[in-house]
Amino acid sequence: MEHQLPEEKVSYLQILKTAIFKENVIFRLVISLCPSIAVTNSVRNGFLLGIAVVFVQVMVNVTVAAIRKFIHPRIRIPIFMLIISGWVTIVDMIMAAYARAAYKEIGLYIQIIVAFASILARAEMFASKNKVLPSLFDGLGSSLGFLGALVTISFFRELLGKGTLLGHTIVNAKPLLIMVMPTGGFLVVGLLMGFFNWIDIRFYGGKGAGGAGGH
Amino acid sequence: MEKEFLKLFELFIAASVINNFVFTRFLGLCIFFGVSKKMETAIGMSITFTAVMVISAALSWIVFHYVMIPLEITFLKIIIFIGIVAAFVQASDTIMRKVSPGLYYKLGVYLALISTNCIIIAVPLINAGENYNFLESLSFGLGSGIGFALALTIMASIREKLELADVPRPFRGMPIAWITTALIALAFTGFSGLITL
Numbered sequence: 001m002e003h004q005l006p007e008e009k010v011s012y013l014q015i016l017k018t019a020i021f022k023e024n025v026i027f028r029l030v031i032s033l034c035p036s037i038a039v040t041n042s043v044r045n046g047f048l049l050g051i052a053v054v055f056v057q058v059m060v061n062v063t064v065a066a067i068r069k070f071i072h073p074r075i076r077i078p079i080f081m082l083i084i085s086g087w088v089t090i091v092d093m094i095m096a097a098y099a100r101a102a103y104k105e106i107g108l109y110i111q112i113i114v115a116f117a118s119i120l121a122r123a124e125m126f127a128s129k130n131k132v133l134p135s136l137f138d139g140l141g142s143s144l145g146f147l148g149a150l151v152t153i154s155f156f157r158e159l160l161g162k163g164t165l166l167g168h169t170i171v172n173a174k175p176l177l178i179m180v181m182p183t184g185g186f187l188v189v190g191l192l193m194g195f196f197n198w199i200d201i202r203f204y205g206g207k208g209a210g211g212a213g214g215h
Numbered sequence: 216m217e218k219e220f221l222k223l224f225e226l227f228i229a230a231s232v233i234n235n236f237v238f239t240r241f242l243g244l245c246i247f248f249g250v251s252k253k254m255e256t257a258i259g260m261s262i263t264f265t266a267v268m269v270i271s272a273a274l275s276w277i278v279f280h281y282v283m284i285p286l287e288i289t290f291l292k293i294i295i296f297i298g299i300v301a302a303f304v305q306a307s308d309t310i311m312r313k314v315s316p317g318l319y320y321k322l323g324v325y326l327a328l329i330s331t332n333c334i335i336i337a338v339p340l341i342n343a344g345e346n347y348n349f350l351e352s353l354s355f356g357l358g359s360g361i362g363f364a365l366a367l368t369i370m371a372s373i374r375e376k377l378e379l380a381d382v383p384r385p386f387r388g389m390p391i392a393w394i395t396t397a398l399i400a401l402a403f404t405g406f407s408g409l410i411t412l
Contacts, residue, residue, distance in 0.1 A: 033241075033248065034241050034242050034243065034245070038240065078298075081297055082298075085294040086294065088293055089290070089294060092293065108337065112242070112333050114293055114297055115332060115333045115336045117245060181401075182238055182239050182400045182403075183397045186393050186396045187393070187397040190386075190390045190391070190394035190396075190397060191390070194385045194386040194391075197384075197385035198385035201384060201385055
């Protein structure tokens with residue numbers, strides 16, 4: 001992004017910051033939850049799925065923003081779905097070809113990116129009304145927030161559940177097996193959400209309502 | 216014949232209880248947390264969901280085996296399945312609006328979004344991946360639907376009680392719901408190994 005003017009950079013940074021922290025997909029908006037547990041039993045898997053989502057989100061936002069003038073408002077949702085599933089298919093094939101070991105574990109969840117509400121929501125709320133470049137940053141921010149959440153969750157789960165990080169042994173004690181099991185995933189997300197709410201209440205005087213829950 | 220029936224039954228039990236979509240595969244969490252606040256909506260959602268699941272499993276099986284395999288376009292399965300599901304959900308949305316406006320008013324927003332639900336797209340994908348035959352696909356779809364309904368009703372009944380509990384402020388709402396789910400998931404791990412397919 002070298003050709004950006006400095007003052008514009010600030011506003012793009014603002015877009016990024018809002019999307020990553022204030023509107024964090026998992027901890028604040030509480031949408032697109034399914035993979036937050038399914039793939040977070042190791043940092044590697046969490047990171048790979050996060051990267052896949054970043055790619056799909058950015059490409060979808062760019063595509064939608066680029067062709068937004070040709071989309072008839074009545075049929076926009078099916079068109080968005082088509083664009084999303086097209087990009088998901090591409091990511092799915094790339095992953096299947098180049099990251100085979102991981103694909104065996106997270107393949108199903110890669111395909112399920114197609115049903116992520118957050119991607120459709122960003123396309124509908126932002127990309128269909130804005131130019132290509134802001135849309136790119138909006139997609140980048142929202143999906144980086146998602147990636148960050150996935151990595152955070154999987155960091156705790158792998159460290160506590162296996163005593164390792166990215167496959168390297170960190171703690172040589174008997175691990176808490178429960179953390180890598182389904183239960184651990186729900187537990188870690190619940191506790192982290194409570195923790196972020198606590199920070200919000202304690203330091204920012206927020207209401208601490210951890211998302212109304214939705215899709 | 217009896218053996219085949221047994222296989223279908225095992226598949227049904229495995230999909231609904233042992234590999235419960237919510238508690239062991241973590242799919243459909245969005246709707247799971249979204250509509251489990253009240254028993255009434257949870258039941259309405261479960262019924263709609265199970266019906267949509269079975270029928271879309273059947274439809275996508277037919278399309279997969281009679282259109283996509285002969286034309287060798289199986290790599291397009293994500294796009295085609297989401298299309299089938301979305302079209303079918305749209306149809307059931309219209310029907311529900313006519314037949315039961317009260318329920319439609321309550322579930323409206325979730326019904327509209329059902330097509331972006333993970334389970335509903337996962338079932339056809341798993342069916343295609345595991346090469347299930349028609350009846351197996353149906354019983355897998357039915358099992359998944361019933362399993363989801365079970366999870367939703369359990370959760371709704373707990374959350375109705377939870378409304379009255381004195382939960383620490385940061386944990387009110389979503390966080391406590393997640394921790395509750397963790398405990399239910401722990402109970403569901405007891406089913407693992409009940410049937411090995």
